[in-house]
Structures are given as C-alpha cells and as structure tokens.
Amino acid sequence: MTQVGEGREASESTPQVMTFGAPSVGEILAERYELAEHINDDSAGRQVWRGVDVILRRPVAVVLRYPGGDSAAEMLQAAVAASRVIHPSLVGVYDAIDETENDRAYVVREWVDGEALRDVVADGPLDATRTTTVAHAVADAVAAIHATGMVHGNIHPGTVLIGDDGRVVLADARADSADTSETDIRAIGGVLYFALTGHWPHDEVSPSNLPDAVRDGSGAIAAPRQARAGVPAYLDDLTMDLLDKRLALPAADVLAAELARLDTAGDEPYYEDAGPLRLLGSGSSGQGAAVARNAPETTRPAGRKIAAGVAGLLAIAIVGLLFGMSALGGGDDSDAGATPAGNGTSVSPAPGSDAPVTKPQPFPLTADQVRIVDPPTGNRKGLEGVDKIVDGDDNTGWAPYSYKTANFGNLKPGMGVLINLGQPRTVSSVTVTLSHPGASAELRSGDSDPGATSAGDDAIVKSYQRVGEEQFEKYDGTKMVFNGFDPDKKYQYLLFFITEMPATQDGQYPYRVDVQEIVVAGLS
Structure with a gap:
C-alpha cells in the first residue's frame, strides 16, 4: 500500500498544473x-x-x-x-x-506505510472497536497540539493515516484564522461519524468531496445507529453530541481521556455488539424491543452539556453500556448484565441481594509506588523519570536507553516497571501505554520487593510469575491491557516486563520504547 496524499478537503477544482519547476523522479x-x-x-x-x-x-x-x-x-x-x-x-x-x-x-x-482513513472506509465502515481506537489516537494527537496553544485545523479522513503496523497518525496541520480548538473537536466527531457510516457531515464540520451525512427530509443528520445496524449506543451518543452545535464541547484532553477508557473497554465482550438499533423498553423476558432501522429517532435532549468534562462523557458512555449489556443479556433475568470479576468489567451482586453493583476503579498511584527493574547484567542507568509513568499524562513517560538489537543488545532478559499497590488488592486490569507499537512484554506478580539493587532486581525477575496466559509478542498497538487476574486472589506487587523493543529510529541504536503510562484498576 502507498502513502496517501494530504491536504484540506475542498470543493474547488484542482489548480492548473504548471510545467516550470516541475519535479522529476531521481531529482x-x-x-x-x-x-x-x-x-x-x-x-x-x-x-x-x-x-x-x-x-x-x-x-x-x-x-x-x-x-x-x-x-x-x-x-x-x-x-x-x-x-x-x-x-x-x-x-x-x-x-x-x-x-x-x-x-x-x-x-x-x-x-507512513498504510492508507488514509478515507481509503480504508471505502471498503466498508469500521466496527465500534476500531473506530474508537482511531478516534482515541486522533484526540490524543489534538490534545498535544492544543497544549501548545496551536490548533490543527485540517482534521478529516484524508489526514488520518492508518499504518500497516496499526499505528494511527494525524498529518497535515494547516490552521487559518477561522479555525479554533472547537473546530478541531467537532472534526473528531466527524471522524467518528465517517468511520461508522462512510459519510462526512458537511454542515456540522466542514465542506468535503466525501459523501454527505445521511439526512432526513428536514435536512437533519441521521445518527450512525439509523444509518447502519450494530453501532453501540454509547458511541452513537458520543458522536452525535460532538456534532451537535447546540452543545458545548469538551477540551481535547478530556475527550482523549474518555476515548482512552472506551478504547480499553473495547476489549470487553459487551462492547463487541451493542445489539439492536434502539431499545424502547423491557418486556417480561428482559429483552428490549428493537425499532426498525428507518424508524424516526427520538428527540435528543438539548440540555445535556458534554463540556462538563469527563463526568458528562461518562454518563453518555454508561447509558450506551447499559443498552449493550441489556441486549446481550438474553432471556434469562438471572444472567442479565452479569460479568465475571477479574476481567476488568462490573461485578454483579449475589441473586436477591440489594447491594449495589461494584465496578473496578483505577487505583491512585504515586511516584514512590513505582520503580524500574534492571536485571544485574544491566548497568542500572537510565532509571530516571519513572514518576512520569503515573502522572496521568500519556504524553510523558519513562524513556530507557536505546539498544542495538530488539532483545536489549543481548545484555539482559529485559527491563520492567515494578508497581507496589501498598497493600494486597483485588486487581481486574493493568493498562500500559507505550510510545511505539512492536514491543513484546508480559505482566508478572510476586510477594515482595527485595530492594532496588542488582540482587533485588535479579530476585524479582527470577521469582515473579506471569499473570494469566497473556503475553504480547511484537504487539501492533501501543496500549497493552492485561486482565487475566484471579478474582479470588489479591495482588500487591506487579511487574510490567519488556522482553523486546521495537525499532523506532535510525542509527546504531535503533531499538527503544518508552512507557508512557500505567493504570491499575480493581476493587478497593
């Protein structure tokens, strides 16, 4: 596949090609x-x-x-x-x-070896999981741009590139005086809509040569769930709210945080298929009644303000999550919404209990709860910056040294991050964000920390056991989620251990990967 062209989508015709100064192959x-x-x-x-x-x-x-x-x-x-x-x-x-x-x-x-989102969707709209991953990467990139005081100004399916290695990148920033941070956020809603439907919402975002959004007789945009079956309600609501000009918009970093949560949760079974287009109510069997694809959409509440931040976005996602869980619950009321503990999802109370459903939550981690583990064959250099792994910012992280080969230059079995939860806890998932795809890593657990010395690190590497069967080999993404925890066991010491690095640069030492963020979730 070839590199796609970039440039603001425009309705004007291509300017006349000039021959003076024309480039040529080999120049x-x-x-x-x-x-x-x-x-x-x-x-x-x-x-x-x-x-x-x-x-x-x-x-x-x-x-x-x-x-x-x-x-x-x-x-x-x-x-x-x-x-x-x-x-x-x-x-x-x-x-x-x-x-x-x-x-x-x-x-x-x-x-970038790959294709633009425009060309990928030409083969058919994306599923919910892949759509969320694409939008998360775009929002993350936009948040980094906005943090500098700049705006991108040119976000559309032609500038969102999907690499052959799975990496999603945003290209061709080109803002003018009419562009603002709000137009960037609105355009992310357009990217969501396009990925889910294959149509670009011209009136709501910007003119384009792409097919316009599906609209009803009054010209109002049709929701993705009306355009195609199988779109989860939580993603449908988020997309439509970002395109609704009556609503205030969240900041890019707030949107990126919510999409990161949905991106991680996309691995859970109830996100795979949210069921019918719309659930109108609950019958005696516990299943909702689905409306037809072309049925009119119910009126959208105008008072909902997603600019309230993560809380507002979470409310949107939870509504969709409940729809999806209801649709997948089947006719057996005793199983509706129940999900085993230990897989990073909700835990249902015992039948007949009035106890509220408890959901895993991220544990707050501080810099003194994490440290780098470097086996004794290493030189114990490059251990600084570990505090950035738990600072809540995916754009910062711990940067180890670079190596000549993927396996740490044949010097050691790997390097890792030791996490001390402070006390034994019920853990459901560990999410690790890396700077580049292509790394190999696993998660291990142990009973103690022998100390930040060569001997202590050696003991950790030799004695800690892998959690579950999960092991990422040359993983084609940047977000690893480990959820193979025993729900009947408590964990205090966890080791995220990198065994191979990807080639991320040129030169004599091309192999390197940074650990940007680690989030541990479970039950308090």
Whole structure:
C-alpha cells in the first residue's frame, strides 16, 4: 500500500498544473531528499511524492507546491509549527523549504506505510472497536497540539493515516484564522461519524468531496445507529453530541481521556455488539424491543452539556453500556448484565441481594509506588523519570536507553516497571501505554520487593510469575491491557516486563520504547 496524499478537503477544482519547476523522479531536493515516486495530488494542487533522505537513508514523504512564494507561505508556516509538537500519533515533520530560485516550496515529513482513513472506509465502515481506537489516537494527537496553544485545523479522513503496523497518525496541520480548538473537536466527531457510516457531515464540520451525512427530509443528520445496524449506543451518543452545535464541547484532553477508557473497554465482550438499533423498553423476558432501522429517532435532549468534562462523557458512555449489556443479556433475568470479576468489567451482586453493583476503579498511584527493574547484567542507568509513568499524562513517560538489537543488545532478559499497590488488592486490569507499537512484554506478580539493587532486581525477575496466559509478542498497538487476574486472589506487587523493543529510529541504536503510562484498576 502507498502513502496517501494530504491536504484540506475542498470543493474547488484542482489548480492548473504548471510545467516550470516541475519535479522529476531521481531529482534530489536541498541536496538531501531524492524523489522516488509521484504518489498523487491533493485537493489543493500539492504534489505528494515518496522520497528518500539520502543522508539518513530513511523513506520520507515530500509534499511539494509550485509556484512557491506567498502561495506556499501557509503550508510552510504550518509545517514549522507542527514540527515543534512531538507525539506518537502525529506525523513527524522533518523539513520545510522554499526554493525561490525554482519557484517552488515543499515540506518533508515522515513516510507512513498504510492508507488514509478515507481509503480504508471505502471498503466498508469500521466496527465500534476500531473506530474508537482511531478516534482515541486522533484526540490524543489534538490534545498535544492544543497544549501548545496551536490548533490543527485540517482534521478529516484524508489526514488520518492508518499504518500497516496499526499505528494511527494525524498529518497535515494547516490552521487559518477561522479555525479554533472547537473546530478541531467537532472534526473528531466527524471522524467518528465517517468511520461508522462512510459519510462526512458537511454542515456540522466542514465542506468535503466525501459523501454527505445521511439526512432526513428536514435536512437533519441521521445518527450512525439509523444509518447502519450494530453501532453501540454509547458511541452513537458520543458522536452525535460532538456534532451537535447546540452543545458545548469538551477540551481535547478530556475527550482523549474518555476515548482512552472506551478504547480499553473495547476489549470487553459487551462492547463487541451493542445489539439492536434502539431499545424502547423491557418486556417480561428482559429483552428490549428493537425499532426498525428507518424508524424516526427520538428527540435528543438539548440540555445535556458534554463540556462538563469527563463526568458528562461518562454518563453518555454508561447509558450506551447499559443498552449493550441489556441486549446481550438474553432471556434469562438471572444472567442479565452479569460479568465475571477479574476481567476488568462490573461485578454483579449475589441473586436477591440489594447491594449495589461494584465496578473496578483505577487505583491512585504515586511516584514512590513505582520503580524500574534492571536485571544485574544491566548497568542500572537510565532509571530516571519513572514518576512520569503515573502522572496521568500519556504524553510523558519513562524513556530507557536505546539498544542495538530488539532483545536489549543481548545484555539482559529485559527491563520492567515494578508497581507496589501498598497493600494486597483485588486487581481486574493493568493498562500500559507505550510510545511505539512492536514491543513484546508480559505482566508478572510476586510477594515482595527485595530492594532496588542488582540482587533485588535479579530476585524479582527470577521469582515473579506471569499473570494469566497473556503475553504480547511484537504487539501492533501501543496500549497493552492485561486482565487475566484471579478474582479470588489479591495482588500487591506487579511487574510490567519488556522482553523486546521495537525499532523506532535510525542509527546504531535503533531499538527503544518508552512507557508512557500505567493504570491499575480493581476493587478497593
């Protein structure tokens, strides 16, 4: 598969192609970037090329515009601004050059082997789990941009790239004076809608050459659950609220946090299929009555404000979750909504009990509850920054040294993070966010911490036992979820242990992965 073109979706026709200054295969730009293949032209007339950085010997994408000068100023300024934001879900920008002598300008950025969301969905809308993963990555990237005071301004299915390795990245930031942080958030709602339906909501987000959203006779947008079957209510509600201009919007980091929760929960069985399009009520069997696909949608409450933050978003998700659990509950009332403990979901009370249902919650962790474990063959360097693993920010983390090979340069069996929960606890899940896909890791547990010494770390690596059967081998994502815990056992000491690193850079020591965040959830 090839690198897709980037550029703001626009209704105007492609500008007339000029021949003066036209690039050619084999040409080397700035004495460094060799043009290998013309991929396509975007909607604004920019050419997208696959190239090679002849100095670092790495593939690059070259987005070239001619004539350059004033007409390319916006593209170059946006590229310079974007290059200041480093995030695993943002395409890296390497260079921005205006060749006045050749009357052309170009931006050199990271090459992503894969396809744009636009092209992926051409084969059919995505399921709920994959849609949530894509939107989570986009929201995470936008949150990083907004944290700098900038906006992206060009979020649509052509700039959301899905790599062959599963990585989701956002490309081509290009904001103008009309763009705000709110337009970015609204566009994430558009990405959700497009992934679920294959249509782009023009009026609610921005004009595009993509098919417009499905609408009723009055021109009102149809909810994803009305456009296709199988869309969970929690995702339908979140999408529609982000597109509803009557409602205030959450900040990007708040939205990213909620999508992260849904992304993790997407592995749970009740998220796989939320049942019928809409549940109107409960019959004697405990099953809801489904409406037909083309039945009119009930009136949406206008007073709900998702800008209230995570609490508001959680309320939306919980409503959808209840619908999905009801739909999957079947006709046996005794089993409705019950899920075994220890898999990261809710725990049902005993039959006939009036006790409330208890749900696993994240345990608050502080810096003194985590430390790096480095087996004795290691040099016990690069252990700093462990506090960032539990700071609640996926954009920061512990960064170990880089190595020549994936298995830590054949120096040691791996490295890990030891977590002390303070006391024995019932644990349901451990979620680890990494900086790059391709790592191998497992989760282990033990009875004590012998101490932060070479001998102590050696004892931990040798004595701790794997939790369940889960072991990630060259995992193609950046979020690992371990949930194979024994519900009848309590855990205090957990070891997240990396056994192989992915190649994430060029040079003599290309293998490295950062641990961005660890969240342990369970019952208090």
